[in-house]
Amino acid sequence: MVAMAALPGPVLVVGTGLLGTSMGLALREHGVEVLLRDTSPAAAHLARDMGAGRLAGLAAGEPAPVAHPVLVVVATPPDVVVPTVLAALEEYPAAVVTDVASVKGSVEAAVLAAAGTEGPRYVGSHPMAGREKSGAAAADADLFHGRTWVICTRDDVVRGGVAMVRALATTVGAVPLAMPAEEHDVAVAVVSHLPQIMASLAAARLDAVPGDALSLAGQGLRDTTRIAASDPMLWAKILSANATAVLPHASAVRDQMSELVEALERAARDGVGSEGVMGTFARAIHRGRDGVSRIPGKHGGAARRYAEVTVLVPDKPGQLGRLFGEVGEAGVNIEDFRMEHSAGAKLGVATLSVVPARQVELTEHLENQGWRVMQ
Amino acid sequence: MVAMAALPGPVLVVGTGLLGTSMGLALREHGVEVLLRDTSPAAAHLARDMGAGRLAGLAAGEPAPVAHPVLVVVATPPDVVVPTVLAALEEYPAAVVTDVASVKGSVEAAVLAAAGTEGPRYVGSHPMAGREKSGAAAADADLFHGRTWVICTRDDVVRGGVAMVRALATTVGAVPLAMPAEEHDVAVAVVSHLPQIMASLAAARLDAVPGDALSLAGQGLRDTTRIAASDPMLWAKILSANATAVLPHASAVRDQMSELVEALERAARDGVGSEGVMGTFARAIHRGRDGVSRIPGKHGGAARRYAEVTVLVPDKPGQLGRLFGEVGEAGVNIEDFRMEHSAGAKLGVATLSVVPARQVELTEHLENQGWRVMQ
Numbered sequence: 001m002v003a004m005a006a007l008p009g010p011v012l013v014v015g016t017g018l019l020g021t022s023m024g025l026a027l028r029e030h031g032v033e034v035l036l037r038d039t040s041p042a043a044a045h046l047a048r049d050m051g052a053g054r055l056a057g058l059a060a061g062e063p064a065p066v067a068h069p070v071l072v073v074v075a076t077p078p079d080v081v082v083p084t085v086l087a088a089l090e091e092y093p094a095a096v097v098t099d100v101a102s103v104k105g106s107v108e109a110a111v112l113a114a115a116g117t118e119g120p121r122y123v124g125s126h127p128m129a130g131r132e133k134s135g136a137a138a139a140d141a142d143l144f145h146g147r148t149w150v151i152c153t154r155d156d157v158v159r160g161g162v163a164m165v166r167a168l169a170t171t172v173g174a175v176p177l178a179m180p181a182e183e184h185d186v187a188v189a190v191v192s193h194l195p196q197i198m199a200s201l202a203a204a205r206l207d208a209v210p211g212d213a214l215s216l217a218g219q220g221l222r223d224t225t226r227i228a229a230s231d232p233m234l235w236a237k238i239l240s241a242n243a244t245a246v247l248p249h250a251s252a253v254r255d256q257m258s259e260l261v262e263a264l265e266r267a268a269r270d271g272v273g274s275e276g277v278m279g280t281f282a283r284a285i286h287r288g289r290d291g292v293s294r295i296p297g298k299h300g301g302a303a304r305r306y307a308e309v310t311v312l313v314p315d316k317p318g319q320l321g322r323l324f325g326e327v328g329e330a331g332v333n334i335e336d337f338r339m340e341h342s343a344g345a346k347l348g349v350a351t352l353s354v355v356p357a358r359q360v361e362l363t364e365h366l367e368n369q370g371w372r373v374m375q
Numbered sequence: 376m377v378a379m380a381a382l383p384g385p386v387l388v389v390g391t392g393l394l395g396t397s398m399g400l401a402l403r404e405h406g407v408e409v410l411l412r413d414t415s416p417a418a419a420h421l422a423r424d425m426g427a428g429r430l431a432g433l434a435a436g437e438p439a440p441v442a443h444p445v446l447v448v449v450a451t452p453p454d455v456v457v458p459t460v461l462a463a464l465e466e467y468p469a470a471v472v473t474d475v476a477s478v479k480g481s482v483e484a485a486v487l488a489a490a491g492t493e494g495p496r497y498v499g500s501h502p503m504a505g506r507e508k509s510g511a512a513a514a515d516a517d518l519f520h521g522r523t524w525v526i527c528t529r530d531d532v533v534r535g536g537v538a539m540v541r542a543l544a545t546t547v548g549a550v551p552l553a554m555p556a557e558e559h560d561v562a563v564a565v566v567s568h569l570p571q572i573m574a575s576l577a578a579a580r581l582d583a584v585p586g587d588a589l590s591l592a593g594q595g596l597r598d599t600t601r602i603a604a605s606d607p608m609l610w611a612k613i614l615s616a617n618a619t620a621v622l623p624h625a626s627a628v629r630d631q632m633s634e635l636v637e638a639l640e641r642a643a644r645d646g647v648g649s650e651g652v653m654g655t656f657a658r659a660i661h662r663g664r665d666g667v668s669r670i671p672g673k674h675g676g677a678a679r680r681y682a683e684v685t686v687l688v689p690d691k692p693g694q695l696g697r698l699f700g701e702v703g704e705a706g707v708n709i710e711d712f713r714m715e716h717s718a719g720a721k722l723g724v725a726t727l728s729v730v731p732a733r734q735v736e737l738t739e740h741l742e743n744q745g746w747r748v749m750q
Contacts, residue, residue: 079647128593140749142687146724148591177590187588190580195599200663201631202573205565205624207666213562215552216523217670218503223598224570225670228663236656239635243642249580250636256576257629260614264625267618272454277618281611288575288603291582295592295600312517318703320712325700328693337695339712349521374515 007167009033012056012069012092014084016047019100019127020075021139024052026172029141035069046136068092071164074099078237082110089118096164098125102188103241104152104181123165124152124181126188127174134231142173149174152181189245196227196235197250203228219338260284306335307359310374311366313339313348323350323371330365332358349374382542384408387431387444387467389459391422394475394502395450396514399427401547404516410444421511443467446539449474453612457485464493471539473500477563478616479527479556498540499527499556501563502549509606517548524549527556564620571602571610572625578603594713635659681710682734685749686741688714688723698725698746705740707733724749 010033013020017038024034024047034053038044048055072088074081078101085107088097101107104124112119129147149169153162162178169176179187203225206214239246263280272278313319320339327334336353354362363373385408388395392413399409399422409428413419423430447463449456453476460482463472476482479499487494504522524544528537537553544551554562578600581589614621638655647653688694695714702709711728729737738748 142747142749187591190584191592191596194580195577195596198573198577199599200660201628202570203666204662206669209565214669214671216562217566220602221566221570223601224574225667226598227595228667232657232660235660236653239656240642240647240652243639247639247643250639253576254632254636261625261629264618264622267615268622272615277615278611281614282607285575285607285610287579291578292600292603294581294589296589320709321699321703324696328696334695337714372517374517
């Protein structure tokens with residue numbers, strides 16, 4: 001079934017990697033005409049073969065497209081976004097042009113400085129979506145489902161320009177959020193770019209220890225370092241592009257770490273009772289606890305405390321199914337879920353987050369069904 | 376049903392907080408006689424009332440215990456472990472004494488320096504178990520199930536001393552792992568103490584940003600900062616006690632962060648193309664990727680790559696139950712599970728890790744049942 005198009009076509013997607021191809025697939029599902037272009041003919045052909053749209057006619061032997069795009073989406077690597085946006089503004093004088101780079105201020109400034117009277121047709125944007133995999137082969141029509149899609153509003157945008165990008169976001173299932181470019185960059189510096197640096201620096205230390213030490217690794221280490229597996233080249237581009245916004249946070253962390261190093265030196269030399277040592281450590285951990293309490297809960301609502309029900313799950317096929325089946329029978333919605341595995345044991349610890357009013361009921365229900373619930 | 380005791384009793388537990396009370400509950404389940412003691416009578420009474428054992432007879436009006444303990448487990452806060460261990464060695468000249476503090480080298484050195492000929496009856500240990508909650512009220516007989524329990528072996532331990540602590544660990548369901556104290560401290564410095572510092576410093580920066588910025592928070596931020604919610608006072612004691620082992624890692628991170636700050640300054644001032652900037656960022660992320668790849672997989676085995684099956688899950692009661700029920704029908708074991716929620720959308724993204732050989736089969740099975748699987 002092809003749903004009615006919420007967005008007029010055709011849409012030209014430039015750059016058929018993970019984001020561009022996923023967007024093509026999602027737009028095609030909603031009946032929007034999609035044209036594809038990539039500097040790599042192989043990447044463009046793969047995207048076409050996956051059903052993300054038809055080729056934009058620049059490769060030899062491909063027919064030229066019949067219609068000009070109403071919207072151009074630049075989904076190239078971040079270091080070539082600006083020239084690609086400028087070329088699109090020039091080539092399609094009636095189109096709105098957006099990009100999906102993860103840093104917005106520098107792109108917007110460079111585009112507006114060079115685009116002259118064509119500038120008002122550019123609207124920057126950033127879908128908060130991605131995967132640890134990359135490339136068209138990892139693309140999926142559902143990639144943007146339910147994700148926040150930041151749209152960088154400005155006063156000088158042409159009439160209908162912001163609405164066009166908003167329609168792009170909602171058509172592929174994302175949730176648009178208007179935010180000036182500078183504000184976006186300041187936000188991602190602290191919610192995304194600094195955490196990436198911290199995860200990478202913590203994980204890098206694992207190279208310095210014998211393998212035996214890693215047998216003590218628990219869920220805390222796994223959680224704090226998971227994103228350290230990301231692509232070095234992509235992140236080098238992102239950190240470079242957002243250097244101004246990341247810098248104050250990185251400097252503050254370096255200063256905090258210097259304080260902790262001094263306190264560790266004092267504790268190692270003079271013993272744990274030396275003046276200021278405990279206070280320095282406790283303050284650092286305390287500030288972190290205050291910070292983490294500000295992260296909003298799911299669905300973008302205010303932070304909200306869920307009650308946790310922790311259940312021991314035998315590590316056999318079907319056990320999680322049985323558990324969730326019985327949670328479903330109890331009619332309780334699971335707000336969040338965490339699974340922790342134990343080294344050397346055929347047993348997992350599942351933590352279910354539920355609204356506090358249902359905690360006792362769910363615990364009793366599960367215990368009655370024979371589950372071991374930790375209280 | 377009371378199972379046969381794997382450990383002779385009585386066991387005296389000194390310190391009836393989360394760990395001590397949980398241990399009492401677990402030992403009682405296996406028929407081991409448990410005596411409880413705490414400097415807070417209220418804490419000791421609560422542990423007794425929960426069924427963790429009977430009082431050791433030091434509180435006024437309580438009968439004295441009839442038997443002397445064969446094993447004393449010191450489960451006090453870390454800063455009073457050493458005097459408590461020494462007092463136990465003196466009070467019970469036939470007992471083996473262990474402690475469960477999370478830093479071992481300094482405790483062992485201090486105990487052996489002061490205990491003289493009684494020293495060989497001391498065996499340090501560390502169950503890798505805990506919760507974000509604390510106190511007897513949060514105790515659970517299953518707390519140690521499947522967790523690694525490090526036992527600090529030495530040449531001078533009395534005959535049967537290590538075996539006694541090993542029996543304690545296995546009786547409560549943990550997996551013993553012999554490791555010298557210094558090696559343990561070096562290991563936890565990098566797999567637990569440094570990650571705590573990094574999570575706390577990253578989370579502390581969230582205090583510096585407007586609430587709007589936090590609406591862009593995703594799973595990466597949540598994972599990297601989850602443990603920042605931990606207890607400041609406990610962590611101040613742990614970091615002080617393990618300062619020598621944490622110091623080189625904290626110093627290395629500070630130096631790395633200084634390099635990144637310099638590169639960020641250069642990028643902010645001279646542009647992304649300035650010499651060395653990209654290389655500095657890419658190397659830092661690359662080193663992290665190498666490090667994280669060394670974390671072993673579940674069950675303590677060698678790191679192993681699982682295939683991921685990513686499924687869109689409507690946010691309604693019973694949906695996870697339906698999903699896991701159908702995974703169970705397919706007879707596929709879930710090696711790991713991650714649930715990601717989307718701001719503003721009534722939809723979650725569930726990522727199931729399975730052995731690669733079952734990925735295609737599970738994907739097809741779920742799609743046939745009407746699930747949207749991202750590929």
